Amino acid sequence: MKKHPLLRLWAFMGVLLVEISPTLYAQEVVAGGNRDLVFLVDGTMEPASMVALRDFIKRFVEPWVVGPSAVQVGVVLFGSSPSLQMDLNTHGTKESLVAALGGIKATPGQTVNIGAALDFVRSDVLRPEKGSRLGQGVPQLVLLVTSKKSSDAVEQAAGALKQMGVLTLAAGSRTADEQELKQIALADQLVFMTGDLDAPFGNPREIVDALSTLTGVTATDAPSESVETIGPTRKPKVARDIVFLLDGSDHVGRSNFPSVRDFIIDVVNRLDVRPEGIQIGLVQFAEHPKVEFYLKSYDNKQDIVNRTSALSLTGGSVLNTGAALNYALIHMFQQSSGSRRRQGVHQVLVLITGGPANDQVDSVADELVLHGVLAVTVSSGQADENQLRSIALIPQLVFHKTNFSDLPALAELITPLLLTEAGA
Incomplete structure (x- = not known):
């Protein structure tokens, strides 16, 4: 709970409203x-x-x-x-x-x-x-x-x-x-x-x-x-900062990693990637997080696709999802990394995982909300769906497939959610 x-x-109102209840004092809240x-x-x-x-x-x-x-x-x-x-x-x-x-x-x-x-x-x-x-x-x-x-x-x-x-x-x-x-x-x-x-x-x-x-x-x-x-068919030009947080542990494994990469590439290919539009960043994690590229690293779709296609699995049996979420918040959703949060651009994190977290995720999930970051989860394998529901804003933003090979098909379903004004 x-x-x-x-x-x-x-947060889900799409409009990044942050309501501070009488018992909660946020030390650093940036509302965009x-x-x-x-x-x-x-x-x-x-x-x-x-x-x-x-x-x-x-x-x-x-x-x-x-x-x-x-x-x-x-x-x-x-x-x-x-x-x-x-x-x-x-x-x-x-x-x-x-x-x-x-x-x-x-x-x-x-x-x-x-x-x-x-x-x-x-x-x-x-x-x-x-x-x-x-x-x-x-x-x-x-x-x-x-x-x-x-x-x-x-x-x-x-x-x-x-x-x-x-x-x-x-x-x-x-x-x-x-x-x-x-x-x-x-x-x-x-x-x-x-x-x-x-x-x-x-x-x-x-x-x-x-x-x-x-x-x-x-x-x-x-x-x-x-x-x-504005319905999905109008495809309005919008600005978003989207960070993919990718499980590179043995829970995904080398045989399933290509399906995960294909999912990311399929989503990116559906987006209007440009400096004034969509920016993409990517962090791979297992026991420790590793920045593959920042939001500001690439200003066009093809470079992102090429870099994602070349990713290799980090490996490892330990999966510290909470630490990775916190790392993304501190190091990716910052102006120095290309984040446009202070200009009012919606911030989105897409967690892709294949196993249960070995650390706590609840508190950092709250921090993501406080900082105006919308979390979407995509999972397969042995991922803990209850754990992922505590990370995503609502159950409708939690996506799970039994087989990793089915993940690329989710791109068409998820992409509109990354672009709508309600989170939206």
Whole structure:
């Protein structure tokens, strides 16, 4: 069982969100990419719940760069009518934003009109002059938090936000209406129900299942216009830093190693490899890791294919997968090695293994998430699937074949997952 499952939701949203729970303090979190996030909050909650929510927002923004070229946060309170607390562009620094949170206070009331509040976000908050970068393709997220059932209809307003391409989530206490929140959220699994809103927002392990089907959106210039969903057949040009972490132990063996190499080559041949697009790095490991090439080593597909074709098995009976994952995080997903994480480029690690790890993998798997690295596992032979599920973000990113010779056929299935905006 993972110690901090809340992290799994934000990372898989494709948008590399990292949520810091009240019991987790990351010493070094690098969050990449631009985001516009609106907290839509029931202002009639108990004062203690509002204090907890302010603290939640504060901890959420702590690892992020806040500003017009990074992450922007807006807050709207609602009861019988919505009340704007801050636009997306009200605060250009984290310090200013955190200082302003203290002024957000609960107001007495028994009526909440969530439908009107959702419409207000769509028409008055997600606009260019209010800081929204929807027209620039920046992901738009709305997190609704409520303690009550709405007194007005929500379905039409929620649908209008979804039509814009907004990622909507909903958190509610036991006095909220779960079915109503399911109408609002992008998917049923994106509804957090908790007994008390001053507690963390539930266990979102199940939420990531729905997000696994998302392929991202491109936004139009105006919020009122429709958006175009990017499906796999459109093959949009995207930037990714992808590191293959390859088991070179005797668990794979010399007879199976060509199938593993072919799998990597088949994936690479499906990617748009170039300095502004996809970059590929590769580490082979058994007892110790060995860099075969860095993300910055090759700027074209053919060089990577040639180098991969020439790989030879390291060999050895000891398989320290945890140490290899940690090595990749420290040495591969760094600017000096070619990583573009600080420019907002999604970071992906593809672990390919044929045996169980001889060391611990759970803690370093959490570190990968904290640093915005999406892990996908591909395995065969004697690999421990339960162990691999603790490494990958969700079960849908764990791929196992009985025979190594079947691995190359996975390339067509896995490649779209490496390119989609939800992780995605």
